[in-house]
Amino acid sequence: MFHRKHGVQGMSDSDDLFIREDPIFVNKELLEISHLPDEGRIVGRDEEIGQLANAVNPAIFGQSPSNVLIYGKTGTGKSLCAKYVSRRLVGTAEEEGVDAVFAYVDCAQDTTETQAVQTIASSVNTEETEIYIPDKGISTATYYKRLWRILDQKYDVTLIILDEIDKLEDDAILMQLSRAGEAGKVTDCKIGVMGISNKIKYKDRMDERVKSSLCEREFVFPPYNAGQLNEIMAARNDAFRNGVLEDAVIPRAAALAAREHGDARKAIDILRYAGEIAQAKGAETVREEFVVQARERAEVDRFRELIRGSTPHSRYVLQALTVLSLEHNPEGAYSDAADETDGFRTTRVYDVYEQICRQEGADTLSLRRVRDLLKEHAFLDILEQSRHSGGSAEGSYTEHTLLEDPEVVRDVLAETVS
Ligand SMILES: Nc1ncnc2c1ncn2[C@@H]1O[C@H](COP(=O)(O)OP(=O)(O)OP(=O)(O)O)[C@@H](O)[C@H]1O
The missing domain is CATH 1.10.10.10 (Winged helix-like DNA-binding domain superfamily/Winged helix DNA-binding domain)
Known part of the structure; x- marks a missing residue:
């Protein structure tokens, strides 16, 4: 009896068990941290983007890009700008007839040399090479050999972004990457490394030889002010349905985030959480008062992220x-x-x-x-x-x-x- 009733209900065209249309968000991915915004949505980083582009510019002619280290507090757009410049570089190099590629390694995740080299090799590999990069089971030396073969076979230039580089267990992979060319392991491909860290003293811990080759150019990204955070969030307000976001929300979130850390990640998290709170409460609009609650959640997240992978x-x-x-x-x-x-x-x-x-x-x-x-x-x-x-x-x-x-x-x- 129950089954029948349930079945009938389930088949009716107005089953209200599930919400079919999100009343708050229309494009929530814009507020996901992994989302890579388009140029128009990157705010207040023209100078940094220009400097980074300048450092890697030789790559579009198939020459060696400078190795760079990017420092700055969390949420200052370091990863975003590094990926953005790398993506544009690959596009421009292709127009110039140069085969370029970039690999991104989150060193808080891939802390060992083997994990990092595996990630690089598998991200630059393609079917055409007929080289197999297993998830595990081969030695570090073999991963390197295969990586060098892929690079030589397929590319003129490779950029490797090592995010949270300070979380690597040791400098071994840096040594390998910085010397691959001179040691004759890779002959046809130029390699550039972009290291990213929020530990301003990181360089002091590096091996001297690695330091001199990897720190050719250094950049420090400053925290954002309230106006910039406001713009960063406003550029993503189309994550919400029209008219759902009350006017005071973004300025309030920007003021809170700027006062504490100038951290864009936190600002965006606050905005997303404020929307989720509205959803959970069944509110029709995202109200300013939700921002305060959202901030607490974002604070816990921020701290968790800060100490992720720390020693x-x-x-x-x-x-x-x-x-x-x-x-x-x-x-x-x-x-x-x-x-x-x-x-x-x-x-x-x-x-x-x-x-x-x-x-x-x-x-x-x-x-x-x-x-x-x-x-x-x-x-x-x-x-x-x-x-x-x-x-x-x-x-x-x-x-x-x-x-x-x-x-x-x-x-x-x-x-x-x-
Ligand atoms: N200038 C900007 N314009 C638009 N969005 C930004 C800007 N800067 C940062 N963001 C966004 O803020 C979030 C955090 O940025 P990002 O990951 O680049 O920071 P980070 O400096 O690398 O921080 P961490 O050191 O914690 O990795 C991302 O979602 C990014 O898209």
């Missing part, structure tokens, strides 16, 4: 500061205003860090290394550092204040415990 010690250091912040400001007492919480001196953070290492059964890093890790977190606005003068007896010292909500940090760190 255990980088997380222990953060955990130490979080423990101190929570002790100082017990559950629920945290306020958004960072200046209401006191900072903690490096030595205090280090003491707690040592305890955490003991619990985790890990050896401790030196105080100097921990200081560097704290600096890296400060660059990404996870924490803030302030210098204090302790008087003649004490000398000056640094204090660290967590800028993220310590409860969010604690929860996200707990998810990623190895």
Whole structure:
């Protein structure tokens, strides 16, 4: 009986179990982070795009492009501009009769040399080469051999984008890529590397030889201001149905994102989440009040993304500061205003860090290394550092204040415990 009734209902032409038309979004892909906008939608990066293009320009004549390193805080358009310039370069080179290709590697995903070389080889390979690149099961050396053969056989120029290059376990692949030509492994194809990092000190860790060959040109992308974030979002407002997005939403989201980090990813996330909140509430329009809730969600996501693939010690250091912040400001007492919480001196953070290492059964890093890790977190606005003068007896010292909500940090760190 039930089946029959259900069947009849299912067959009627007005089954309202599913929503057939999204009432809020009409083209939601525009708000997906992986979406690569067209030129008209890239805002405030003309200069950076021009400089990058200039660095790789020789490639369109089949000559060696400069190797570049792009630095900047998260969400400043580094990956976007690198991919955009590479895509245009391949098109222009083709018009000039030069076979060009680019490969994109997310080094937070492909952290080992083998994974990275496999990704490059499989992304530039085509059926014509009749070379097989298995997902796994062959040695790193064999992946390289096959990669060099593909490059020689098919291309005049190859650009390799290594995003989050600092997440690579070591410099081995950089060494190989930078020396492929001179070592005679690849004779007919020029290789250019675009490294991307949000660790401003990354270069200091590089092997000297790799550094001199890979850092021919360096660019630093600044954070966006509210006006630019406004434009970036406005250029994608056709993700929403006509008339659904209330006028105050984008300016509010832009103001929030600019005040905190100038991060376009976060701004776009806020906009998408505000739409999803409207959907979930069955609201007819996306209202300004949804932006505040959306921001909280975007903040958690942003933090999760920031520490994705970070080293255990980088997380222990953060955990130490979080423990101190929570002790100082017990559950629920945290306020958004960072200046209401006191900072903690490096030595205090280090003491707690040592305890955490003991619990985790890990050896401790030196105080100097921990200081560097704290600096890296400060660059990404996870924490803030302030210098204090302790008087003649004490000398000056640094204090660290967590800028993220310590409860969010604690929860996200707990998810990623190895
Ligand atoms: N100038 C811009 N115009 C339009 N969209 C932008 C712009 N800059 C960034 N975006 C968008 O913001 C998001 C984040 O940008 P992107 O991934 O390039 O940042 P990133 O600097 O590489 O950050 P991360 O270091 O976290 O990887 C993407 O969806 C991108 O399309």
